[in-house]
Amino acid sequence: MVLNFSPEASNQPMTHNLISKHNLVVNILRAEIDEFGGKMVLELSGKADDIRRGIDYLKANNVGVRPIKEGVRRDEDACTHCGMCVSICPTKALVFDPKTGKVIFTEEKCVACGVCIDACPPRAMEILI
Ligand code: SF4
Ligand code: SF4
Numbered sequence: 001m002v003l004n005f006s007p008e009a010s011n012q013p014m015t016h017n018l019i020s021k022h023n024l025v026v027n028i029l030r031a032e033i034d035e036f037g038g039k040m041v042l043e044l045s046g047k048a049d050d051i052r053r054g055i056d057y058l059k060a061n062n063v064g065v066r067p068i069k070e071g072v073r074r075d076e077d078a079c080t081h082c083g084m085c086v087s088i089c090p091t092k093a094l095v096f097d098p099k100t101g102k103v104i105f106t107e108e109k110c111v112a113c114g115v116c117i118d119a120c121p122p123r124a125m126e127i128l129i
Contacts, residue, residue, distance in 0.1 A: 002127075003040040004064030010037050012061060018044070022054040030114035041068070041114055041127070071112045071128060074105045078124035085116040085125065 005014075010033050018024045023046055030041040044051055058065050081102045085094045093109035094116060096102075116125045 001042065001044065002066045002068060003042065003058060004066070005033050005037045005040065006062045007035060007037045009061055009063045010035060014058060014061065014063060015040075015042070017057065018054045022057060023047070023050045024054050029112060041112055043111070068112055068127065071107060072110045072114075072116075073107075073126050073128055075124045075126065078122045079103065079120075080122055080124075082121060084119050084121060088115050088119055090115065 003014075015026050015028065018026050025045045027043040027045075028040060029043065030039075032038045033040060044054060046054070055065050083096055083103055086096050086103060089095075090113060091109045091111055093106050093111075095104050095106075097104050112127055114127055117123075117127065
């Protein structure tokens with residue numbers, strides 16, 4: 001899911017509380033937060049009731065919570081197959097195919113960490129939220 005932090009919320013130990021008070025396992029995939037607020041992409045795992053309570057806790061503290069609907073998409077027309085994303089993708093969702101000289105994107109392997117988005121020169125990679 002994607003969390004949007006207000007300036008007030010950015011100073012609170014939200015992820016620590018999700019772990020310690022709501023028994024959740026938190027895997028932060030991407031975070032861009034400073035004292036003015038920001039965004040975080042994370043995976044939450046735990047019991048369904050704990051996840052519900054954790055999400056209620058975030059919303060009650062002015063954190064916007066949105067599910068990632070479809071993960072990450074590549075604009076096939078924009079991709080130049082430059083290969084810049086291949087070595088930085090932690091899950092090998094982006095790999096170079098030596099037969100075709102193209103970079104193959106396997107959506108099922110993508111965990112929406114967002115690393116490739118900043119690295120892609122033509123901005124072909126996009127998180128769908
Ligand atoms: S960095 Fe962008 S343009 Fe280059 S291969 Fe990856 S997705 Fe395509
Ligand atoms: S967001 Fe990009 S870098 Fe991260 S797992 Fe998905 S394809 Fe790989």
